Amino acid sequence: MxxxxxxxxxxxxxxxxxxxxxxxxxxxxxxxxxxxxxxxxxxxxxxxxxxxxxxxxxxxxxxxxxxxxxxxxxxxxxxxxxxxxxxxxxxxxxxxxxxxxxxxxxLITEAGFPSEVADALFNVWxxxxxxxxxxxxxxxxxxxxxxxxxxxxxxxxxxxxxxxxxxxxxxxxxxxxxxxxxxxxxxxxxxxxxxxxxxxxxxxxxxxxxxxxxxxxxxxxxxxxxxxxxxxxxxxxxILRHHHDRKERLARMLAGRDWTLRDLAAEWFPGLDLRTLFLGLSEVMGHLDLLEEEGRITIDRRGGVLHYRVAAPDGG
Ligand SMILES: [Zn+2]
Ligand SMILES: [Zn+2]
Structure with missing residues (x-):
């Protein structure tokens, strides 16, 4: 061609x-x-x-x-x-x-942001x-x-x-x-x-x-x-290796305590601004999806916000 x-x-x-x-x-x-x-x-x-x-x-x-x-x-x-x-x-x-x-x-609210962040994001879009x-x-x-x-x-x-x-x-x-x-x-x-x-x-x-x-x-x-x-x-x-490594790094982070998507994104991508915020959230969310599909995390909703943590081992 x-x-x-x-x-x-x-x-x-x-x-x-x-x-x-x-x-x-x-x-x-x-x-x-x-x-x-x-x-x-x-x-x-x-x-x-x-x-x-x-x-x-x-x-x-x-x-x-x-x-x-x-x-x-x-x-x-x-x-x-x-x-x-x-x-x-x-x-x-x-x-x-x-x-x-x-x-x-x-999604923005469930991630733990105030609703003004969604408004600001829509303005950028x-x-x-x-x-x-x-x-x-x-x-x-x-x-x-x-x-x-x-x-x-x-x-x-x-x-x-x-x-x-x-x-x-x-x-x-x-x-x-x-x-x-x-x-x-x-x-x-x-x-x-x-x-x-x-x-x-x-x-x-x-x-x-x-x-x-x-x-x-x-x-x-x-x-x-x-x-x-x-x-x-x-x-x-x-690229496959990169995503595998990131997924495992995320699993290690989640092992210690509960996290919101907002906190995970801030930890992974310090300095996210409104132009890059949604991309940062997407990146973290994607790896959470991988862990979820593998049955390795649990997700709780508290006060309208989603909290992620490592699932208890079988029988635990
Ligand atoms: Zn492109
Ligand atoms: Zn594109």
Whole structure:
């Protein structure tokens, strides 16, 4: 597969995001950056250098509904008439569904924060909304779907975890990885809820997605951020090890006493601010989910706040 990386700036701590141009046919863009003047200029310039115009894009594939990956999608579609592909589970984010607000508020209170923290957090999120235009995909893709490209096709892999409807694209050798696999940072499975407001176990799902992709033995992976990953298997093993170590460290912390999610996050990530708080909470929550699925912790609700501790041994 011919693949041309386009590096686009973002206003987020993660740094620049990668879009990928697949010259096709059909001319395909995978992800497209946030809706900022800087990202748009960089996208236009990158396309120009690849002798491609905005208007020529026939297909836009969105790996997942995080603003840095799709904020410009509506602008690209409007300029080009491109068909827009995404997984059904990402549609709520792409169209700006607000059903997560109430369960997120509950989570913040159950974590042990006063309700003003939830208000402040929502204000920060509202400010991010300027970096995207809502978009309804014209085509919903599911695991195993094939997108024709040049003489062959790309397979859609549904890889939930970092986002519930996250997808990768796979041609049998090369993986377009979105945020499933990053070289420099371990992708954060962000707290998410289903449309009924139930919280999803995003880190366990993410680890299953990693195992699945490892079994495909990709030769190279093109990530959502950073340089191409030339030894994907080694990187996956490293990420799996990282999460295993963190899970065990968390189990050791929980052995001494009861903890709230707020206290655990403060202990793990001193100096969290409103921009990073939800990511920090997500990181800790994910590892609590792993321990819970292994039956190693108990969770008590006291005064509307959840307390975590190591489960008593069997029969104890
Ligand atoms: Zn992401
Ligand atoms: Zn990203």
């Amino acid at each position: 011919r693949i041309i990386p386009l590096l686009l700036p973002t206003p987020y701590p993660v740094g620049p995001v990668n879009a990928y141009l697949l010259p096709g046919p059909p001319v395909t863009l995978v992800d497209c950056g946030p809706k900022t003047d800087e990202a748009r200029a960089a996208l236009e310039e990158g396309l120009r250098r690849a002798s491609c115009k905005f208007e020529a894009i026939e297909r836009l594939v969105i790996t997942h509904g995080h603003t840095d990956h799709f904020g410009l999608a509506a602008a690209v579609a409007a300029a080009s008439g491109a068909r827009v592909y995404a997984h059904a589970d990402e549609v709520p984010k792409l169209v700006g569904d607000r059903s997560f607000v109430e369960p997120a508020r509950t 509202r400010s991010f909304r300027g970096h995207l235009d809502r978009i309804a995909p014209t085509h919903l893709v599911a695991d195993g779907d094939r997108l024709p490209l040049e003489d062959g096709s790309l397979e859609v892999l549904h890889t939930p975890g970092h986002a519930q409807g996250h997808i990768c694209l796979w041609d049998g050798k090369t993986l377009i990885a979105g945020d499933l696999l990053l070289e420099e940072i371990s992708p954060n499975p962000v707290i998410e809820f289903d449309l009924e407001g139930r919280r999803l176990h995003t880190l366990p799902a993410y680890l299953r997605s990693l195992h699945r992709v490892a079994a495909l033995e990709p030769e190279v992976a093109y990530p959502g951020h950073g340089e191409p990953i030339t030894a994907p298997a080694a990187r996956i093993a490293e």
